[in-house]
Amino acid sequence: MRLYDESDVSSLSVRERSALTLPALAPRSDIVAMLDRLVAFDTTSRNSNLALIDMAAETLSRLGAEIRLTWNDSVTKANLFATLGPADRPGIVLSGHTDVVPVDGQAWSSDPFHLDNRDGLLYGRGTADMKGFLAAALAFAPDFAACPLAMPIHFALSYDEEIGCIGVRRLLDDLAGLEVRPRLCIVGEPTEMTVVSGHKGKKSVRCEVLGHECHSALNDQGVNAVEIAAEIVARLRAMQRRLRETGPFDSGYRPPYTTVHTGVIKGGTALNIVPGECSFEFEIRNLPRHDPDGLMAEIRYWAEELLPEMRARSSRAGIIFDENNSTAGLDMDANDPGVRLVQSLAGDTGTAFVSYTTEAGLFQHSGIPAVVCGPGNIAQAHKADEFVSLDQLARCESFLGRLLDYATNPEPGRF
Ligand SMILES: [Zn+2]
Numbered sequence: 001m002r003l004y005d006e007s008d009v010s011s012l013s014v015r016e017r018s019a020l021t022l023p024a025l026a027p028r029s030d031i032v033a034m035l036d037r038l039v040a041f042d043t044t045s046r047n048s049n050l051a052l053i054d055m056a057a058e059t060l061s062r063l064g065a066e067i068r069l070t071w072n073d074s075v076t077k078a079n080l081f082a083t084l085g086p087a088d089r090p091g092i093v094l095s096g097h098t099d100v101v102p103v104d105g106q107a108w109s110s111d112p113f114h115l116d117n118r119d120g121l122l123y124g125r126g127t128a129d130m131k132g133f134l135a136a137a138l139a140f141a142p143d144f145a146a147c148p149l150a151m152p153i154h155f156a157l158s159y160d161e162e163i164g165c166i167g168v169r170r171l172l173d174d175l176a177g178l179e180v181r182p183r184l185c186i187v188g189e190p191t192e193m194t195v196v197s198g199h200k201g202k203k204s205v206r207c208e209v210l211g212h213e214c215h216s217a218l219n220d221q222g223v224n225a226v227e228i229a230a231e232i233v234a235r236l237r238a239m240q241r242r243l244r245e246t247g248p249f250d251s252g253y254r255p256p257y258t259t260v261h262t263g264v265i266k267g268g269t270a271l272n273i274v275p276g277e278c279s280f281e282f283e284i285r286n287l288p289r290h291d292p293d294g295l296m297a298e299i300r301y302w303a304e305e306l307l308p309e310m311r312a313r314s315s316r317a318g319i320i321f322d323e324n325n326s327t328a329g330l331d332m333d334a335n336d337p338g339v340r341l342v343q344s345l346a347g348d349t350g351t352a353f354v355s356y357t358t359e360a361g362l363f364q365h366s367g368i369p370a371v372v373c374g375p376g377n378i379a380q381a382h383k384a385d386e387f388v389s390l391d392q393l394a395r396c397e398s399f400l401g402r403l404l405d406y407a408t409n410p411e412p413g414r415f
Pocket residue numbers: 097129130161189
């Protein structure tokens with residue numbers, strides 16, 4: 001995920017550039033202490049996140065929070081949903097994923113699972129993406145608990161976001177059963193505390209081509225799975241060209257159209273064997289108002305066209321699509337009261353769109369309006385020496401302080 005090119009400061013808006021020159025701030029020490037604890041849990045997506053979830057659940061339940069947990073099938077990972085304040089009315093969710101991407105093969109200057117403060121930058125895996133936000137939110141839990149809240153503040157901590165927004169779907173299924181649902185979700189992915197009201201959706205698809213293997217000298221008797229796959233991949237490429245040239249377009253996104261990309265292809269065993277199997281994976285990253293199902297229907301139609309010739313040579317020939325993951329885009333109206341509230345909390349008058357996906361799209365899709373706003377820069381995410389600055393955490397602290405004021409004493413008509 002990236003907000004803008006890493007070294008491309010010229011691509012920043014005037015507002016973003018002026019933010020870079022503001023004097024640096026320092027956050028409360030309990031936010032840094034909480035981040036230190038969170039970073040020490042190696043919650044790489046392949047690992048269990050239960051130790052972190054246990055710590056968060058204990059911290060929150062000690063403050064009187066109501067806790068709901070949902071698990072993965074093997075009960076090695078959990079989502080946590082906690083509520084402080086009056087649960088009988090719609091509240092505001094502070095949401096983030098607990099998992100981080102692997103550090104394998106990356107050259108870190110310090111232990112990635114030990115928070116290291118160097119010149120006002122806090123280094124560690126997940127500091128930007130997105131334990132910095134979780135640390136600030138959890139550090140504020142005692143403040144929320146100590147105030148007479150006029151609306152509940154919820155904490156949503158998910159698992160397996162980095163491998164396709166997997167975990168949060170179970171959390172959202174669980175919330176669907178609630179009588180009173182949250183009115184807004186703030187997803188604290190790193191946006192440098194700017195307000196992101198839209199992002200693209202994503203559909204990941206695996207295609208398996210079953211052909212018929214034989215000696216290549218007798219290729220009139222075989223069905224070449226690699227060549228069939230290549231034909232579909234070439235059509236996907238043509239589809240991308242068409243979308244680039246004819247849209248639909250939304251100039252708020254970069255690139256301003258839906259993208260189609262093939263990332264993996266595997267097939268064949270030897271040059272003198274007609275390959276019997278080939279698989280490839282592609283993805284569609286759609287503008288939030290561009291339904292990817294229409295594109296998928298077109299792709300399936302191409303496969304239908306190829307099948308008769310394949311089946312004439314082998315009854316087992318086939319083309320199977322597995323739409324293994326799909327994450328909805330986020331498309332909040334700039335005038336939505338939730339967007340306006342988050343703008344007022346962040347001290348940001350604008351909104352931005354990003355091309356990466358977050359859990360916010362799934363929250364909105366499930367009927368809970370969502371906005372992305374959190375500390376740190378996406379350019380630091382997923383890399384060696386990932387960091388979040390003290391300044392960014394301080395800005396997040398101010399944001400949460402204003403949320404605390406608002407949740408205690410909401411101004412009529414503000415939201
Ligand atoms: Zn993230």
